[in-house]
Amino acid sequence: MEKLKVLVVDDEPGIRSGIHRILRNFSVGYPFMEEDFQFELIEAETGEKAIEIIESMPVDIILLDNKLPGINGIDVLEYISKKQYDVQVMMITSYASLDLAVKATNIGAYNFIPKPFTPDELKVAMEGITKHLFLKRMTRQLHKEGKEVRFQFLSVLSHELKSPINAIEGYLQIMKEKQVGDKIDDYEVMISRSIERLKGMRTLIMDLLDLTRLESGKKQREIKKIDLSEITKMAIHSIEPMAIQKNVRIYYDNGEPCYLNGDSAEVEIILNNLLSNAVKYNKEGGQVYVHVKGTDDRVIIKVEDTGIGMTEEDQEKLFQEFVRIKNVKTKNITGSGLGLSIVKRLADLYAGDVQVTSKPDVGTSFAVTLMKNAETTDTILLQ
Amino acid sequence: MTKKVLIVDDDPDSLSLLKFHVEGFGFETITADSQKEGEEIIRQMKPDLAIFDLMMENKDSGFILSYKFKKIYPDVPVIIATAVTAETGMIFGLDTEEEKNWIKADLYLEKGIRPDQLHREINKLLQL
Ligand SMILES: Nc1ncnc2c1ncn2[C@@H]1O[C@H](COP(=O)(O)OP(=O)(O)O)[C@@H](O)[C@H]1O
Ligand SMILES: [Mg+2]
Numbered sequence: 101m102e103k104l105k106v107l108v109v110d111d112e113p114g115i116r117s118g119i120h121r122i123l124r125n126f127s128v129g130y131p132f133m134e135e136d137f138q139f140e141l142i143e144a145e146t147g148e149k150a151i152e153i154i155e156s157m158p159v160d161i162i163l164l165d166n167k168l169p170g171i172n173g174i175d176v177l178e179y180i181s182k183k184q185y186d187v188q189v190m191m192i193t194s195y196a197s198l199d200l201a202v203k204a205t206n207i208g209a210y211n212f213i214p215k216p217f218t219p220d221e222l223k224v225a226m227e228g229i230t231k232h233l234f235l236k237r238m239t240r241q242l243h244k245e246g247k248e249v250r251f252q253f254l255s256v257l258s259h260e261l262k263s264p265i266n267a268i269e270g271y272l273q274i275m276k277e278k279q280v281g282d283k284i285d286d287y288e289v290m291i292s293r294s295i296e297r298l299k300g301m302r303t304l305i306m307d308l309l310d311l312t313r314l315e316s317g318k319k320q321r322e323i324k325k326i327d328l329s330e331i332t333k334m335a336i337h338s339i340e341p342m343a344i345q346k347n348v349r350i351y352y353d354n355g356e357p358c359y360l361n362g363d364s365a366e367v368e369i370i371l372n373n374l375l376s377n378a379v380k381y382n383k384e385g386g387q388v389y390v391h392v393k394g395t396d397d398r399v400i401i402k403v404e405d406t407g408i409g410m411t412e413e414d415q416e417k418l419f420q421e422f423v424r425i426k427n428v429k430t431k432n433i434t435g436s437g438l439g440l441s442i443v444k445r446l447a448d449l450y451a452g453d454v455q456v457t458s459k460p461d462v463g464t465s466f467a468v469t470l471m472k473n474a475e476t477t478d479t480i481l482l483q
Numbered sequence: 484m485t486k487k488v489l490i491v492d493d494d495p496d497s498l499s500l501l502k503f504h505v506e507g508f509g510f511e512t513i514t515a516d517s518q519k520e521g522e523e524i525i526r527q528m529k530p531d532l533a534i535f536d537l538m539m540e541n542k543d544s545g546f547i548l549s550y551k552f553k554k555i556y557p558d559v560p561v562i563i564a565t566a567v568t569a570e571t572g573m574i575f576g577l578d579t580e581e582e583k584n585w586i587k588a589d590l591y592l593e594k595g596i597r598p599d600q601l602h603r604e605i606n607k608l609l610q611l
Binding site for chain 2: 255256259263264265266269270271273274279293297302426431
């Protein structure tokens with residue numbers, strides 16, 4: 101159990117002892133924290149005293165009243181942010197005006213709790229600030245350990261999840277208040293946009309599940325002799341409805357068996373992504389050609405399309421997570437930008453690679469090479 | 484004279500929602516859906532207030548745009564709007580002195596803000 105030092109700065113002894121009572125047996129825990137946090141309280145009745153304490157010992161959280169006898173809370177806050185102390189501040193005040201809120205948050209206060217507050221309100225606020233403190237420190241730690249990549253991923257992910265939520269919520273709010281009319285028809289665009297954004301979220305979640313699968317490590321993989329041709333047919337079959345909608349035809353060359361040692365679900369993910377891109381980024385009435393070929397030691401999956409293509413500059417960024425190419429042609433196409441990064445990682449797993457050739461407005465061709473036996477030694481070792 | 488608000492956001496829905504509300508507040512809007520287009524617009528015209536989305540082509544597009552904007556129009560208020568919060572570890576608040584010097588925004592808003600709150604913030608920045 102870790103103890104966080106909480107400095108309570110308030111001139112009213114009643115408030116100080118109240119906070120003391122509420123937090124004495126309170127602890128905060130989260131699934132992602134290794135241990136719960138408890139609080140150790142220190143009190144100060146003035147801003148001057150508070151600064152003295154902050155100078156003399158490390159403090160984690162400060163509950164800060166604004167209206168104090170000498171210098172006020174905002175001054176203390178200003179001092180803390182100028183000195184860049186690693187501490188989170190929550191303002192307590194009976195004058196919780198928006199002005200003060202904005203000012204304090206601009207100077208660096210994490211949040212606010214208006215006086216008088218109930219024990220539960222204080223507890224909820226403490227949970228929030230503790231989580232924030234923890235995340236902030238963890239970020240710093242991760243930076244030190246060079247793990248920011250993963251964290252970056254989570255940030256972008258939350259951005260990608262929050263954007264559609266904001267959009268849908270915004271539209272629903274307008275509908276709820278009937279801001280553009282009384283008839284359902286008045287909201288047709290908003291409704292279809294909301295459905296579109298939900299679709300996008302679904303895609304993102306599906307892609308995330310694929311990623312999770314990849315990240316969960318080797319334990320759950322099922323490596324055996326699989327027929328790539330069979331899997332290709334299945335994947336084409338499942339993409340067909342989307343192709344029909346866009347009037348895109350998919351051609352698959354021979355259909356002769358082509359074997360490798362691998363996990364069929366993984367190979368399916370590769371095909372699904374290449375095929376869905378070839379259809380999505382195609383033109384109305386376009387074509388997709390699929391070739392599957394085996395040599396002595398490897399298999400090559402090639403998916404060619406007659407779609408919008410992309411510039412060389414675009415091609416370089418393609419395999420990064422969340423990268424989507426933004427231009428007029430891709431504007432109305434939904435996607436997570438995760439697909440190709442997943443394909444790339446899967447290809448790596450099979451000691452293979454992914455090649456792309458593309459020409460704007462002409463088409464794109466992806467070729468994925470997988471080694472037939474990249475996984476057999478592993479499987480033997482596992483047994 | 485109706486005040487002009489420039490809105491730059493690459494999320495089509497966020498852009499149309501912002502436009503809808505800002506026009507509802509009685510302002511005129513000019514919109515762009517990328518940092519690049521935003522930069523072109525600011526070279527050509529001076530709005531009375533600007534709202535920039537943070538993550539567009541680049542993760543910090545909004546900051547760059549706001550920096551360039553303030554170089555031309557130091558007195559025009561800028562709001563940076565974003566869906567990213569500090570919770571996720573991407574600390575984009577105007578935290579350090581260094582950031583404050585570089586990031587020339589007047590206000591930093593989390594997306595999903597209530598329209599009436601947005602209205603109040605805009606009025607305050609425009610001193611209406
Ligand atoms: N066959 C293709 N033709 C043209 N552009 C493509 C093709 N496949 C992928 N792209 C481009 O690469 C980007 C990344 O692809 P991907 O990782 O599958 O993400 P998503 O399809 O979810 O956007 C796409 O946003 C698109 O701009
Ligand atoms: Mg894709």
